[in-house]
Amino acid sequence: MATVSKVSDKWILIIDDMEGMRSQLRMSLSSSGFAKLHVVANIREALARLSANHYDAILCDYSLGDSTNGQQFLEYLRTADLINRNTIFVMITAEQSYAKVVAASECAPDDYLLKPFTAAEFNIRFEKLLNRQEYFTAIDQASDKKNWPRLIAECDKLLANRDKYFFDLCKIKGAALLRDNQLQLAEALYREVIATRPLGWAKLGLARTLAKLGKKAEAEQLANEILVEMPQFMAAYDFLGNLLSESDNKKGALEVLMKAREIAPGTMHRIRELSTLAVSTGQPEIAEEIMRETLIKHKHSPVRQANDYAVLSRALVDQGKTEDALNVVQDARKIFTDNDSNVVLAVTESTVHHAAGNDELAHAALEKAMSTGDMASFSADALVAMADACFALGREEEATRLLNHAVQNNDEDATIKDKVHAVMVAAGKDASEATALIEASAAEVIKLNNEGVLKAQSGQLAEAIELLSEAADRLPNNLQILGNATLVIALDLVRNGKDPVKLAKCLAYRESLTKKSPSHPKLEQIDGMLKQLKA
Amino acid sequence: MNDLDTAIMHDVKNQLAELALRLRKRGDARAEMEIAMNSSRRLSEMLLLSRENSDQLWVNADSVNPADFLEILAAEYAELFPDVIFHVDVERAPACAFFDDALVRMALGNALHNACRCARSRVQLAAFEQDGMLVLEVYDDGPGFPEDVLKSGGKLPAAVSGAGTGLGLYLAHKIAELHQLNDQHGHIELSNDGSGQTNGGRFRMVLP
Numbered sequence: 001m002a003t004v005s006k007v008s009d010k011w012i013l014i015i016d017d018m019e020g021m022r023s024q025l026r027m028s029l030s031s032s033g034f035a036k037l038h039v040v041a042n043i044r045e046a047l048a049r050l051s052a053n054h055y056d057a058i059l060c061d062y063s064l065g066d067s068t069n070g071q072q073f074l075e076y077l078r079t080a081d082l083i084n085r086n087t088i089f090v091m092i093t094a095e096q097s098y099a100k101v102v103a104a105s106e107c108a109p110d111d112y113l114l115k116p117f118t119a120a121e122f123n124i125r126f127e128k129l130l131n132r133q134e135y136f137t138a139i140d141q142a143s144d145k146k147n148w149p150r151l152i153a154e155c156d157k158l159l160a161n162r163d164k165y166f167f168d169l170c171k172i173k174g175a176a177l178l179r180d181n182q183l184q185l186a187e188a189l190y191r192e193v194i195a196t197r198p199l200g201w202a203k204l205g206l207a208r209t210l211a212k213l214g215k216k217a218e219a220e221q222l223a224n225e226i227l228v229e230m231p232q233f234m235a236a237y238d239f240l241g242n243l244l245s246e247s248d249n250k251k252g253a254l255e256v257l258m259k260a261r262e263i264a265p266g267t268m269h270r271i272r273e274l275s276t277l278a279v280s281t282g283q284p285e286i287a288e289e290i291m292r293e294t295l296i297k298h299k300h301s302p303v304r305q306a307n308d309y310a311v312l313s314r315a316l317v318d319q320g321k322t323e324d325a326l327n328v329v330q331d332a333r334k335i336f337t338d339n340d341s342n343v344v345l346a347v348t349e350s351t352v353h354h355a356a357g358n359d360e361l362a363h364a365a366l367e368k369a370m371s372t373g374d375m376a377s378f379s380a381d382a383l384v385a386m387a388d389a390c391f392a393l394g395r396e397e398e399a400t401r402l403l404n405h406a407v408q409n410n411d412e413d414a415t416i417k418d419k420v421h422a423v424m425v426a427a428g429k430d431a432s433e434a435t436a437l438i439e440a441s442a443a444e445v446i447k448l449n450n451e452g453v454l455k456a457q458s459g460q461l462a463e464a465i466e467l468l469s470e471a472a473d474r475l476p477n478n479l480q481i482l483g484n485a486t487l488v489i490a491l492d493l494v495r496n497g498k499d500p501v502k503l504a505k506c507l508a509y510r511e512s513l514t515k516k517s518p519s520h521p522k523l524e525q526i527d528g529m530l531k532q533l534k535a
Numbered sequence: 536m537n538d539l540d541t542a543i544m545h546d547v548k549n550q551l552a553e554l555a556l557r558l559r560k561r562g563d564a565r566a567e568m569e570i571a572m573n574s575s576r577r578l579s580e581m582l583l584l585s586r587e588n589s590d591q592l593w594v595n596a597d598s599v600n601p602a603d604f605l606e607i608l609a610a611e612y613a614e615l616f617p618d619v620i621f622h623v624d625v626e627r628a629p630a631c632a633f634f635d636d637a638l639v640r641m642a643l644g645n646a647l648h649n650a651c652r653c654a655r656s657r658v659q660l661a662a663f664e665q666d667g668m669l670v671l672e673v674y675d676d677g678p679g680f681p682e683d684v685l686k687s688g689g690k691l692p693a694a695v696s697g698a699g700t701g702l703g704l705y706l707a708h709k710i711a712e713l714h715q716l717n718d719q720h721g722h723i724e725l726s727n728d729g730s731g732q733t734n735g736g737r738f739r740m741v742l743p
Contacts, residue, residue: 116552116575120614124607164630167598197633232593
């Protein structure tokens with residue numbers, strides 16, 4: 001093979017549950033010059049390897065025994081950011097699972113290999129994948145940093161070549177434009193691709209853009225059109241289900257996702273959506289069946305979450321099976337021990353006790369949930385779940401306080417507002433009351449922010465710093481507050497000279513901001529001031 | 536075909552692939568390895584075909600580089616047919632074409648396999664655009680397609696000749712037809728005007 005020098009220093013991880021296939025791949029790869037190979041039989045071993053090494057490529061069989069399949073594993077790796085975007089992921093599949101594999105294209109591997117394949121076929125395909133990997137390095141790096149403007153700029157550089165990767169680049173750029181909310185540009189790009197060729201991903205990208213632009217009817221129509229032409233296009237089901245669910249057509253959303261389920265075994269994401277929808281449309285038996293089957297299938301697999309058990313438990317409660325529901329919570333406790341999971345499970349337990357008429361136990365479980373950490377440490381979902389349980393037990397004031405915090409600490413996440421709204425409506429509140437609470441919470445934090453900025457502008461830097469950094473510590477996910485807190489400290493340092501304590505705080509805030517939003521507009525200003533300090 | 540039939544075919548297919556691998560390891564049974572590998576692949580196609588009958592064969596078209604596509608195919612068959620000279624002509628090929636990589640690979644692989652068996656010494660692969668369609672072409676310098684195969688043009692699954700071309704051509708015909716743009720469908724064309732003086736077989740898959 002011509003590229004022996006190229007491949008000999010590449011790290012490869014092979015995952016296959018069949019011994020024969022493992023040795024075949026190992027033999028084939030080593031005879032082609034690959035020297036750095038790790039071969040494992042299951043996901044557990046693969047994760048252990050992945051946490052200790054960097055791999056240039058992962059070859060994974062779709063079918064990994066009667067458990068989590070290769071597609072679900074890939075979805076897990078990508079959502080948990082366990083591999084970087086530049087890592088080549090090749091799915092090996094037999095023809096009978098081929099359609100299922102390709103169907104699950106939301107989180108697509110870089111290539112598919114259909115069994116049986118020859119060593120020559122594998123080698124030349126792999127060589128082309130390595131070339132592709134090199135070509136996309138800068139783009140993939142920007143993607144790992146979630147730096148969409150840089151990713152878009154890198155795409156533009158390469159798009160000018162009009163080479164064989166042109167449409168791959170369009171696909172990646174379109175997704176980045178969407179993430180960066182550059183909706184007009186995204187729409188134009190997708191329409192341009194469709195004019196050349198009505199590819200499924202371009203049509204779905206356009207539908208996503210239209211939905212974000214508020215043109216929901218058009219988006220829905222387009223998604224339906226995609227599914228008529230390509231009933232195997234699973235990502236379109238997920239999109240349509242989500243769209244319907246957001247427009248409060250939960251029954252319709254459930255129907256769409258059930259149809260998808262007939263075609264391919266779901267990704268974990270879809271299974272979660274399905275079960276949640278089934279519970280909220282009053283069909284807990286569907287949720288129970290799907291979630292039970294899933295949790296049994298994925299026994300010993302890392303793709304499960306505490307919340308999956310919470311949903312199952314809720315489905316059981318809704319059918320009056322409170323004892324079963326409690327058992328589910330106990331089972332989950334043995335598996336999940338992190339803080340967020342503890343909250344989710346304690347809240348679930350509280351709900352079960354309440355449904356069974358044991359309010360004393362329900363209060364105790366809820367106390368346990370709320371004592372696992374302080375407000376700032378809870379995820380938005382945990383806050384909303386606790387508020388839900390508070391409402392159920394008549395603890396209105398606490399519920400409101402939790403929701404208020406959830407809104408204020410997640411100013412840029414629109415889905416939190418929807419969730420807060422849903423919880424309040426479920427607790428019997430008027431929709432107008434829910435909206436009022438959300439708006440008041442948001443307004444309160446905006447007022448606080450403006451006060452801080454005004455103080456800074458009028459020269460009261462010490463007061464501004466006190467106000468904004470208190471808020472930033474309390475609401476670490478509110479990027480507006482975090483950005484301004486960082487900025488006023490930097491300003492103070494420039495004006496009043498270096499102070500090691502203030503500088504440390506400023507840098508810590510800056511790091512937190514960069515982590516959460518690498519292309520945050522305030523960063524440029526902040527960095528400008530920090531540079532002045534060095535000069 | 537019921538689930539049991541499918542499972543049996545699948546199992547036999549895997550065993551043949553395993554046999555091919557062992558023969559490859561031995562290194563002294565290339566022809567036998569080729570037979571086993573080919574049988575395994577043929578079973579793969581039949582399994583796909585049986586899915587097509589139950590309406591489950593879907594085209595997932597995306598951008599494909601025809602040069603890469605043909606080079607991969609040629610490399611694969613060059614390993615199975617070391618005595619055949621392969622020539623890949625992609626000078627007129629567009630940088631991007633649109634089709635289902637895996638399905639068309641299967642169809643063209645079959646055509647290429649037939650060409651390798653029939654060829655005296657040379658097989659050529661080409662990709663180019665003609666009248667707004669993409670043409671993927673396989674031709675050889677062998678004796679050409681038999682009369683009955685030319686006549687049916689791959690449209691009948693029953694036309695299975697001794698060389699086993701019938702089923703593969705039928706599948707290729709189906710796969711081409713499933714590729715659609717606006718009202719245009721793909722098709723295949725068979726003729727005996729391949730390279731050399733012998734009027735060897737020429738297989739063309741024409742895609743919209």
